[in-house]
Amino acid sequence: MAEKVIILGSGPAGLTAALYAARADLEPLVLEGGQPGGQLTTTTEVENYPGFVEGIDGTKLVDAMREQAKRFGARFEYGRVVECDLSQRPLTIGVADPFDTSDEAKAQKQLETQTLIIGTGASARYLGLASERRLLNKGVSACAVCDGALPIFRNATLAVVGGGDSACEEALYLTKFASKVYMVHRRDQLRASTIMASRVEKHEKIEVLWNSVIEDVLGDEKVEGMRVKDVKTGATRDVELGGFFLAIGHDPNTKFLKGQLKLDAQGFIEVEHPSARTSAAGVFACGDVMDPHYKQAITAAGSGCRAALDAEAYLESLAD
Numbered sequence: 174m175a176e177k178v179i180i181l182g183s184g185p186a187g188l189t190a191a192l193y194a195a196r197a198d199l200e201p202l203v204l205e206g207g208q209p210g211g212q213l214t215t216t217t218e219v220e221n222y223p224g225f226v227e228g229i230d231g232t233k234l235v236d237a238m239r240e241q242a243k244r245f246g247a248r249f250e251y252g253r254v255v256e257c258d259l260s261q262r263p264l265t266i267g268v269a270d271p272f273d274t275s276d277e278a279k280a281q282k283q284l285e286t287q288t289l290i291i292g293t294g295a296s297a298r299y300l301g302l303a304s305e306r307r308l309l310n311k312g313v314s315a316c317a318v319c320d321g322a323l324p325i326f327r328n329a330t331l332a333v334v335g336g337g338d339s340a341c342e343e344a345l346y347l348t349k350f351a352s353k354v355y356m357v358h359r360r361d362q363l364r365a366s367t368i369m370a371s372r373v374e375k376h377e378k379i380e381v382l383w384n385s386v387i388e389d390v391l392g393d394e395k396v397e398g399m400r401v402k403d404v405k406t407g408a409t410r411d412v413e414l415g416g417f418f419l420a421i422g423h424d425p426n427t428k429f430l431k432g433q434l435k436l437d438a439q440g441f442i443e444v445e446h447p448s449a450r451t452s453a454a455g456v457f458a459c460g461d462v463m464d465p466h467y468k469q470a471i472t473a474a475g476s477g478c479r480a481a482l483d484a485e486a487y488l489e490s491l492a493d
């Protein structure tokens with residue numbers, strides 16, 4: 174028999190959708206994917222989620238959200254969706270082993286559902302350096318708004334890698350805390366809009382390292398610097414740092430959709446704002462997978478609430 178609501182993803186978006194759908198007696202089934210709890214499980218302290226005066230460990234926060242949703246009847250399964258048919262009723266999804274992350278992973282079972290809520294997140298891009306991975310959360314971050322205000326970055330020299338609008342926003346944001354911010358960009362001009370580029374270039378605390386790429390992030394226990402290569406001359410130099418931020422984009426986790434929903438140019442799911450409705454009837458999207466801009470736990474949770482309320486209204490309309 175078809176489920177009433179299946180939710181893909183157990184980050185703040187999926188878990189909030191699960192809480193609201195469960196409290197509406199829709200007995201949602203949550204498929205957790207390869208990262209149960211989502212991105213917050215990869216960080217330590219979350220200081221900007223309302224309600225926690227002293228901050229809260231990211232994993233503890235999502236664990237509490239999961240328990241809260243379970244209390245009202247949400248069901249959880251490990252499973253990663255690798256295919257779906259959203260063109261017919263009921264909707265069908267093909268579920269593979271969550272820990273087989275290869276593109277060739279095959280569906281081991283098919284599930285049917287009347288509504289689908291997609292909260293599969295977006296993965297930050299990294300440079301792929303071993304040092305960057307080793308120093309993640311020890312001075313390496315892919316989110317200035319999340320981490321910039323942490324004590325380790327205050328009055329430190331920081332670097333932001335990237336040259337688009339997001340990189341400019343992150344660099345400008347970090348000037349509130351840092352003593353100096355380097356922007357490292359591989360070309361000789363920023364890709365950002367003119368206004369953002371000009372704000373960056375005029376800012377007294379920001380120095381842009383043009384035509385530059387990162388060879389390595391330096392430090393044993395924490396970030397202590399970066400090795401930068403000038404792509405024109407081939408010369409390298411080491412620069413002392415207290416923090417290293419990536420702002421080179423995100424990849425929304427939408428491969429399994431294979432053209433079934435309308436996506437924007439960067440691959441984020443398009444929704445009919447302010448609702449969570451997508452281009453397919455009965456399919457709703459929430460969290461980072463539909464949000465190219467804010468990408469915060471609280472905005473993900475808020476949109477998860479909208480998705481569940483929209484799914485509930487849709488189910489009621491089917492019953493009319």
Ligand SMILES: Cc1cc2nc3c(=O)[nH]c(=O)nc-3n(C[C@H](O)[C@H](O)[C@H](O)COP(=O)(O)OP(=O)(O)OC[C@H]3O[C@@H](n4cnc5c(N)ncnc54)[C@H](O)[C@@H]3O)c2cc1C
Pocket residue numbers: 181182183184185186187188204205206207208209210211212213215216218219220221222252253254255292293294295297315316319320426429459460461462468469470471473
């Ligand atoms: C290191 C780090 C620190 C951060 N710190 C903060 C912070 O301090 N404050 C803050 O507000 N935000 C912070 N963020 C951002 C925040 O984590 C995200 O905005 C938030 O987690 C997005 O929630 P989400 O539910 O949309 O997606 P995610 O948390 O990314 O969850 C996605 C879920 O979808 C699942 N999934 C993916 N593909 C599939 C599939 N095919 N089938 C089934 N399931 C699938 C995954 O397993 C996962 O459970 C941080 C992010 C990172 C990486």
